[in-house]
């Protein structure tokens with residue numbers, strides 16, 4: 001999507017403000033202010049979960065077609081009010097935020113020219129959250145396949161920076177660091193998902209040149 005560089009620069013320029021102990025409120029407020037000039041359709045929020053440990057976080061998102069807003073959700077522990085972002089966590093933080101913004105931007109593009117149908121908001125947890133049937137339905141959606149293909153293309157370049165990305169793609173069955181592909185593999189284990197896989201890998205192939 002050509003957005004990585006811009007997003008990463010924005011975060012790196014503001015690293016000081018986001019490092020160390022930052023309260024959940026300050027984290028979303030600061031991220032909102034950092035991105036307010038570059039994307040007016042982007043909002044950050046922290047959402048507390050009891051099953052997350054203190055200092056653990058996961059980045060999820062959602063796109064609200066009715067307001068044309070993308071939400072980047074920091075799923076954080078209900079047992080704390082602040083997050084500790086240490087130096088060694090920074091590059092993962094930047095990658096996760098950048099990947100989620102782009103995933104939601106793809107949904108925004110998909111819905112931009114479609115009539116609005118109120119079918120509720122769909123959360124992107126990007127981790128196993130629902131029942132296996134819910135996860136299978138979620139990952140079979142063509143919009144999700146396209147957005148996850150972008151996630152996988154980003155992961156190929158991020159986790160295998162010194163390898164030819166097309167070679168990584170052709171040997172994807174043996175690659176262990178690609179979380180989004182593993183999510184698909186795990187979710188569809190034991191059933192025939194060849195049509196979904198074909199579309200997913202074809203779309204990933206197309207995205208590789210553009211991430």
Ligand SMILES: [Zn+2]
Pocket residue numbers: 103107124143144147
């Ligand atoms: Zn999605």
